[in-house]
Amino acid sequence: xxxxxxxxxxxxxxxxxxxxxxxxxxxxxxxxxxxxxxxxxxxxxxxxxxxxxxxxxxxxxxxxxxxxxxxxxxxxxxxxxxxxxxxxxxxxxxxxxxxxxxxxxxxxxxxxxxxxxxxxxxxxxxxxxxxxxxxxxxxxxxxxxxxxxxxxxxxxxxxxxxxxxxxxxxxxxxxxxxxxxxxxxxxxxxxxxxxxxxxxxxxxxxxxxxxxxxxxxxxxxxxxxxxxxxxxxxxxxxxxxxxxxxxxxxxxxxxxxxxxxxxxxxxxxxxxxxxxxxxxxxxxxxxxxxxxxxxxxxxxxxxxxxxx
Amino acid sequence: xxxxxxxxxxxxxxxxxxxxxxxxxxxxxxxxxxxxxxxxxxxxxxxxxxxxxxxxxxxxxxxxxxxxxxxxxxxxxxxxxxxxxxxxxxxxxxxxxxxxxxxxxxxxxxxxxxxxxxxxxxxxxxxxxxxxxxxxxxxxxxxxxxxxxxxxxxxxxxxxxxxxxxxxxxxxxxxxxxxxxxxxxxxxxxxxxxxxxxxxxxxxxxxxxxxxxxxxxxxxxxxxxxxxxxxxxxxxxxxxxxxxxxxxxxxxxxxxxxxxxxxxxxxxxxxxxxxxxxxxxxxxxxxxxxxxxxxxxxxxxxxxxxxx
Numbered sequence: 001x002x003x004x005x006x007x008x009x010x011x012x013x014x015x016x017x018x019x020x021x022x023x024x025x026x027x028x029x030x031x032x033x034x035x036x037x038x039x040x041x042x043x044x045x046x047x048x049x050x051x052x053x054x055x056x057x058x059x060x061x062x063x064x065x066x067x068x069x070x071x072x073x074x075x076x077x078x079x080x081x082x083x084x085x086x087x088x089x090x091x092x093x094x095x096x097x098x099x100x101x102x103x104x105x106x107x108x109x110x111x112x113x114x115x116x117x118x119x120x121x122x123x124x125x126x127x128x129x130x131x132x133x134x135x136x137x138x139x140x141x142x143x144x145x146x147x148x149x150x151x152x153x154x155x156x157x158x159x160x161x162x163x164x165x166x167x168x169x170x171x172x173x174x175x176x177x178x179x180x181x182x183x184x185x186x187x188x189x190x191x192x193x194x195x196x197x198x199x200x201x202x203x204x205x206x207x208x209x210x211x212x213x214x215x216x217x218x219x220x221x222x223x224x225x226x227x228x229x230x231x232x233x234x235x236x237x238x239x240x241x242x243x244x245x246x247x248x249x250x251x252x253x254x255x256x257x258x259x260x261x262x263x264x265x266x267x268x269x270x271x272x273x274x275x276x277x278x279x280x281x282x283x284x285x286x287x288x289x290x291x292x293x294x295x296x297x298x299x300x301x302x303x304x305x306x307x308x
Numbered sequence: 309x310x311x312x313x314x315x316x317x318x319x320x321x322x323x324x325x326x327x328x329x330x331x332x333x334x335x336x337x338x339x340x341x342x343x344x345x346x347x348x349x350x351x352x353x354x355x356x357x358x359x360x361x362x363x364x365x366x367x368x369x370x371x372x373x374x375x376x377x378x379x380x381x382x383x384x385x386x387x388x389x390x391x392x393x394x395x396x397x398x399x400x401x402x403x404x405x406x407x408x409x410x411x412x413x414x415x416x417x418x419x420x421x422x423x424x425x426x427x428x429x430x431x432x433x434x435x436x437x438x439x440x441x442x443x444x445x446x447x448x449x450x451x452x453x454x455x456x457x458x459x460x461x462x463x464x465x466x467x468x469x470x471x472x473x474x475x476x477x478x479x480x481x482x483x484x485x486x487x488x489x490x491x492x493x494x495x496x497x498x499x500x501x502x503x504x505x506x507x508x509x510x511x512x513x514x515x516x517x518x519x520x521x522x523x524x525x526x527x528x529x530x531x532x533x534x535x536x537x538x539x540x541x542x543x544x545x546x547x548x549x550x551x552x553x554x555x556x557x558x559x560x561x562x563x564x565x566x567x568x569x570x571x572x573x574x575x576x577x578x579x580x581x582x583x584x585x586x587x588x589x590x591x592x593x594x595x596x597x598x599x600x601x602x603x604x605x606x607x608x609x610x611x612x613x614x615x616x
Contacts, residue, residue: 225505
């Protein structure tokens with residue numbers, strides 16, 4: 001058990017991320033009251049069945065009125081609408097944050113609506129799975145993962161510090177950076193990998209010479225790794241593509257240039273060039289494992305899981 | 309324990325695949341004698357320490373002379389040299405097979421050397437991890453995975469049946485197809501994913517605007533999945549690229565076309581097109597899980613491993 005950090009926390013959106021936050025808040029007793037709000041009646045009902053909060057409402061405006069911390073966990077394309085809806089109902093002094101995968105766009109959508117009486121501290125926990133919805137969340141999702149905060153210049157330092165403590169209570173490490181840099185970093189570490197995964201799975205699905213049954217049967221030879229990312233929430237990822245367009249197009253251009261060069265090496269049989277690239281990339285995986293950001297077990301530990 | 313299938317099995321190459329086969333043969337007592345051969349003195353010594361066989365030799369020719377089954381598990385570029393070395397020493401009636409990821413090229417390299425007195429049945433077990441060497445192998449690697457055999461027309465049916473039984477004893481399901489089709493299927497399910505993974509990790513490594521430390525810290529947002537494939541054995545993958553060139557270039561061309569189309573949808577903000585693709589790709593993962601070719605656990609079960 002930890003000390004309570006906020007009297008009331010409002011969770012706007014209760015999918016994978018929102019519901020994982022709810023479970024962690026409950027486990028660690030970080031709030032006196034959790035108010036859960038979502039636009040979907042079915043999802044709100046399910047959140048109630050799962051016991052994710054103390055109060056439930058379809059109205060985001062109603063949800064935020066007593067809240068000291070408001071966490072918006074919706075697809076990034078919906079951020080502006082949520083900000084417009086809650087703006088007039090926010091409690092003075094409240095901290096408003098989000099968990100969106102793009103930061104420039106979320107700030108552009110939300111900041112114009114929010115009153116000066118609240119502290120807007122945009123955030124992005126670097127954690128998740130390919131599943132979505134309130135049933136997909138779990139306590140501990142953020143443990144050992146990074147959370148990036150992108151407070152605009154002049155943001156109240158105490159508000160930033162309180163939000164930082166909140167994420168640390170969930171087991172995260174916290175970094176701060178400006179939103180433009182966040183969007184560039186995430187374009188390469190997250191958005192490009194998802195787009196590439198969606199693309200390769202789409203390519204395989206379209207082939208006439210290789211049947212879908214063959215793709216599935218032999219997927220353990222590499223392909224299946226990509227299908228996990230390509231099973232992520234379509235609405236979330238459509239919005240990411242639309243809302244971090246510039247950085248994504250920049251990374252796609254670099255990726256395609258590099259791929260053209262690699263393709264040329266394959267066409268001309270340049271074994272040394274291939275060997276050099278294939279050797280260099282090994283080092284990055286070692287660093288990721290050393291940094292505690294992936295399991296050291298072969299094949300992500302799949303075989304170990306099989307054998308249980 | 310199962311019934312012995314072969315008096316003597318020679319394993320030429322004792323890396324991840326060869327040493328996993330050795331462990332399964334020993335566990336299931338499928339052979340009276342295992343002869344282990346590899347070109348590297350250090351690897352041969354290590355294979356001995358691990359107790360992977362009954363006899364050990366640096367000479368592939370020496371290894372095969374009493375063998376009823378010869379399994380060549382070397383990078384595909386080395387297949388021809390192995391065939392040339394063993395050809396004159398093979399026991400009449402022996403079955404010669406391999407485990408290479410390309411089949412057209414392996415057949416072209418090996419078949420001209422092999423005498424008519426032996427049965428050449430090329431094969432490819434669809435299993436592996438990103439690790440390599442004799443220490444990386446383990447019993448059970450092939451369980452539940454497919455093994456593809458590509459016997460040339462006119463191959464002795466009893467020899468094919470015996471090899472099929474061998475792989476089935478290792479827990480595999482066995483398919484037969486012609487080598488050209490194998491090479492096309494594997495280009496999409498295995499070679500393209502590896503090449504794309506190597507490429508994206510290389511792109512990330514080259515960026516000046518995003519530091520390597522950032523790539524590593526935030527890799528749990530997607531990137532880390534690609535680093536596993538990109539940590540695979542460089543020699544093996546150089547050889548695959550050089551020896552399945554035509555099929556790989558064909559798949560790369562399709563992938564790049566599709567990516568250009570996706571890039572255009574991002575540039576022009578075509579949310580419906582993005583949503584459609586991102587929805588379609590979800591179904592393939594479900595099929596892979598239903599087919600028992602991947603774990604149903606979120607995030608490949610990484611969180612479940614963390615919590616042990």
